[in-house]
Amino acid sequence: MNQLNTRPDAAFTDILIVGAGFGGLGMGIQLKRQGHDAFTILERADDVGGTWRDNHYPGVACDVPSHLYSFSFRPNANWSHVFSPGGEIQQYLRDCARDEGLLPHIRFGTTMLDARWNEADRQWSVQTSRGMFTCRVLIACPGHLADEHLTEIEGLSSFAGDIFHSARWKHDVALKGKRIGVVGSGASAIQVVPEMAQLASELVVFQRSAPYIIPRANRRYTEAEKRMFARDPSLMDRLRSELFWTGEYNFAQRRNVPRFVREAKEMALAHLHSQVADPALRAALTPDYEIGCKRVLISNDYFPALTSRNVRLEASALQRVEGNTAISARGERFELDVLVCATGFEATRPPFAKVIHGRDGQSLDAHWDKGMQAFDSIAVHGYPNLFIINGPNTGLGHNSVVYIIEAQVDYILGALAYAEQQQVEVLEADATAEARYMDALDTRAEGTVWLAGGCKSWYVDARSRRLTLVWPDYAYAFREANATFHPGGYLQTQATEAAT
Amino acid sequence: MNHNERDRSADSIFVDGTEVPYHSAGPSEGDSPVLVMVHGSTGSTDSHYGYLFPMLAFRQRVVSIDLQLPTQGGALALEQLVRQVGAVIDRVSGGKPVSLMGYSLGAVVAAAVAAGRPDSVRNLVLVAGWMKTDAHQQLRNGVWRELRAAGSPAIRNYMVFCAFSPGFIAARTPQELAGMAGKITLDGFVDQQMDLNGRIDIVDQVSKIRATTLVVGCTQDQMVPRTHSLQLFGAIDDARYTEIDSGHAVVFERPAELLRLVDTFLRQPSASAAGSIIPTARP
Numbered sequence: 001m002n003q004l005n006t007r008p009d010a011a012f013t014d015i016l017i018v019g020a021g022f023g024g025l026g027m028g029i030q031l032k033r034q035g036h037d038a039f040t041i042l043e044r045a046d047d048v049g050g051t052w053r054d055n056h057y058p059g060v061a062c063d064v065p066s067h068l069y070s071f072s073f074r075p076n077a078n079w080s081h082v083f084s085p086g087g088e089i090q091q092y093l094r095d096c097a098r099d100e101g102l103l104p105h106i107r108f109g110t111t112m113l114d115a116r117w118n119e120a121d122r123q124w125s126v127q128t129s130r131g132m133f134t135c136r137v138l139i140a141c142p143g144h145l146a147d148e149h150l151t152e153i154e155g156l157s158s159f160a161g162d163i164f165h166s167a168r169w170k171h172d173v174a175l176k177g178k179r180i181g182v183v184g185s186g187a188s189a190i191q192v193v194p195e196m197a198q199l200a201s202e203l204v205v206f207q208r209s210a211p212y213i214i215p216r217a218n219r220r221y222t223e224a225e226k227r228m229f230a231r232d233p234s235l236m237d238r239l240r241s242e243l244f245w246t247g248e249y250n251f252a253q254r255r256n257v258p259r260f261v262r263e264a265k266e267m268a269l270a271h272l273h274s275q276v277a278d279p280a281l282r283a284a285l286t287p288d289y290e291i292g293c294k295r296v297l298i299s300n301d302y303f304p305a306l307t308s309r310n311v312r313l314e315a316s317a318l319q320r321v322e323g324n325t326a327i328s329a330r331g332e333r334f335e336l337d338v339l340v341c342a343t344g345f346e347a348t349r350p351p352f353a354k355v356i357h358g359r360d361g362q363s364l365d366a367h368w369d370k371g372m373q374a375f376d377s378i379a380v381h382g383y384p385n386l387f388i389i390n391g392p393n394t395g396l397g398h399n400s401v402v403y404i405i406e407a408q409v410d411y412i413l414g415a416l417a418y419a420e421q422q423q424v425e426v427l428e429a430d431a432t433a434e435a436r437y438m439d440a441l442d443t444r445a446e447g448t449v450w451l452a453g454g455c456k457s458w459y460v461d462a463r464s465r466r467l468t469l470v471w472p473d474y475a476y477a478f479r480e481a482n483a484t485f486h487p488g489g490y491l492q493t494q495a496t497e498a499a500t
Numbered sequence: 501m502n503h504n505e506r507d508r509s510a511d512s513i514f515v516d517g518t519e520v521p522y523h524s525a526g527p528s529e530g531d532s533p534v535l536v537m538v539h540g541s542t543g544s545t546d547s548h549y550g551y552l553f554p555m556l557a558f559r560q561r562v563v564s565i566d567l568q569l570p571t572q573g574g575a576l577a578l579e580q581l582v583r584q585v586g587a588v589i590d591r592v593s594g595g596k597p598v599s600l601m602g603y604s605l606g607a608v609v610a611a612a613v614a615a616g617r618p619d620s621v622r623n624l625v626l627v628a629g630w631m632k633t634d635a636h637q638q639l640r641n642g643v644w645r646e647l648r649a650a651g652s653p654a655i656r657n658y659m660v661f662c663a664f665s666p667g668f669i670a671a672r673t674p675q676e677l678a679g680m681a682g683k684i685t686l687d688g689f690v691d692q693q694m695d696l697n698g699r700i701d702i703v704d705q706v707s708k709i710r711a712t713t714l715v716v717g718c719t720q721d722q723m724v725p726r727t728h729s730l731q732l733f734g735a736i737d738d739a740r741y742t743e744i745d746s747g748h749a750v751v752f753e754r755p756a757e758l759l760r761l762v763d764t765f766l767r768q769p770s771a772s773a774a775g776s777i778i779p780t781a782r783p
């Protein structure tokens with residue numbers, strides 16, 4: 001803890017957190033609340049919020065109810081809706097950072113360019129866009145929806161109109177009366193499309209594969225309800241529990257138990273039938289894989305938007321662009337003024353892994369050449385004193401990732417407390433423990449709809465066909481398995497050994 | 501093998517001349533005792549344990565009985581149901597002690613089984629169970645019998661009204677509520693179970709239970725108010741107690757939360773000391 005700074009040109013901080021979204025802020029808040037002050041948060045952008053700062057496209061919202069998609073230790077009585085708009089989530093995170101005293105700890109506009117473990121110093125050296133930092137413990141909070149994925153499409157860069165990714169929305173591009181193309185039919189696309197349908201003279205949606213969509217049971221909270229929550233905060237806890245266990249119920253679908261898969265599929269297809277009358281459009285919107293294999297989406301206005309006269313569903317991928325002409329895989333040609341790429345995020349090969357180098361100098365990305373993996377979904381052999389929040393096998397197809405993040409924060413607090421009590425300076429995941437953990441994960445994942453549902457998704461690594469992104473069990477089981485630090489799974493170096 | 505039904509199979513056994521079906525699923529390897537599940541009034545494996553049975557089978561070996569109306573006639577006796585469960589235990593346990601779980605009337609049956617044969621039941625889970633029918637229960641039971649005798653169609657809505665918590669009902673559409681009411685089984689066996697429910701008294705037996713026991717009460721239960729679960733908690737030596745924020749129909753309202761309690765308890769039955777109240781998890 002009282003380590004000397006061995007790099008005089010670098011700013012030393014005991015704990016360096018990278019990222020100021022739900023993960024980084026949750027970690028910082030709990031450190032602060034426990035009286036730790038020796039930490040710094042690097043944030044590449046100029047504001048907190050992570051994916052909620054980046055995604056401000058028209059219609060952006062979360063698919064998890066707000067009273068659950070928020071920190072359990074910071075309930076918010078003022079959520080406007082059951083599913084509040086993205087901007088409200090972003091404001092919530094801003095308030096968290098300010099009210100919990102995190103702002104002085106955050107270095108904005110500071111991108112991690114290169115991080116290397118120094119075996120001699122037992123420190124991480126982190127080169128950033130604003131100078132060098134050194135730290136004892138590095139906590140990476142990359143998130144799964146951080147770096148936009150751009151599909152390789154022939155001629156895309158030569159597109160003569162305006163083009164941008166949904167997570168890099170250009171609000172200065174006028175859209176009214178324009179011919180707009182939306183590439184993709186995932187979670188972002190189905191929120192963008194209804195908004196674009198109202199603005200565009202013509203709108204075409206390029207759909208590689210149809211999503212399952214279920215109704216969004218959304219409504220506004222009344223002023224009376226908000227004051228009720230404020231006056232009796234225990235009611236927010238009760239609501240949160242109800243939302244959580246309702247979400248947990250749906251794991252039975254992902255677990256691929258026929259009765260629950262059928263139940264979910266019937267709900268989704270009934271929704272399609274009630275909103276789309278045209279048999280050809282229905283057919284194009286009927287998925288050809290099992291429900292849950294890809295993310296199940298929730299929307300009440302996507303299907304109706306597709307039935308508007310100015311909207312066309314192109315049931316094949318965008319393949320080629322020539323000037324203003326977008327050409328689909330089926331050879332259909334569309335003249336467009338604007339292209340919105342709602343093509344998702346780099347999930348199975350996150351870019352942050354390219355810049356982190358472990359004990360033997362290898363990048364995490366190279367180390368993960370068969371796909372991401374980590375002991376207890378948090379630590380990697382060869383990468384000492386590195387913890388990853390919301391990294392491998394931490395996503396959920398059925399519940400709130402904030403719950404997972406809180407469990408991982410608790411784990412790290414446990415690790416830090418253990419290291420302090422036992423005078424341990426270096427904790428490194430043991431290779432055998434990591435392999436055993438991954439084998440157990442493979443067993444949990446066996447037969448789930450993500451692996452057996454017959455689709456191509458970002459949950460599965462294309463190189464290994466292993467489920468690397470999601471936790472293949474109940475969320476509660478993640479907390480039971482991974483909210484408590486397991487010292488037995490780590491190689492440990494005592495502080496005294498380090499001093500000699 | 502249908503992997504996601506975990507080798508589910510159906511079998512049956514004759515008890516008092518009556519054929520009693522039971523279902524089995526889940527891995528038979530491992531050290532944890534087989535879990536035998538007993539459903540409640542108006543229920544079956546598929547209705548009351550439609551969620552828990554297949555999902556618990558991913559974690560361990562489970563067997564669930566479909567209680568039957570004995571063919572010999574006369575008023576249904578608790579002992580008859582106890583014999584049905586005992587026979588299934590004998591058939592599936594391989595002579596080793598089992599874990600036994602009961603819900604509602606099934607919890608009464610399970611408690612009586614555990615009391616009567618302490619050597620065959622190592623762990624016991626009693627969900628929304630009771631020891632002795634009280635006046636509050638008899639009042640409700642009496643209204644039910646009057647509606648039933650009169651052939652009133654209101655009986656189904658009355659059962660939904662009694663079984664589910666106010667908040668759960670309030671959040672459903674009229675169509676969903678009608679669907680729930682329509683699914684309720686009403687037959688001669690249900691009449692016999694309701695009759696039996698009105699005259700339960702296993703107070704003397706419960707004190708003989710030696711199993712490591714988890715008692716689960718439902719905070720908004722209007723059919724078996726949680727005070728009954730608290731009384732079981734007081735009466736059983738090696739019992740710990742916890743609650744779910746739900747009506748009596750917890751197997752429909754909060755099945756995943758109940759699954760977590762059962763799963764966590766069975767993995768380490770004595771993790772919480774005898775006599776302790778396990779705080780409800782706050783996600």
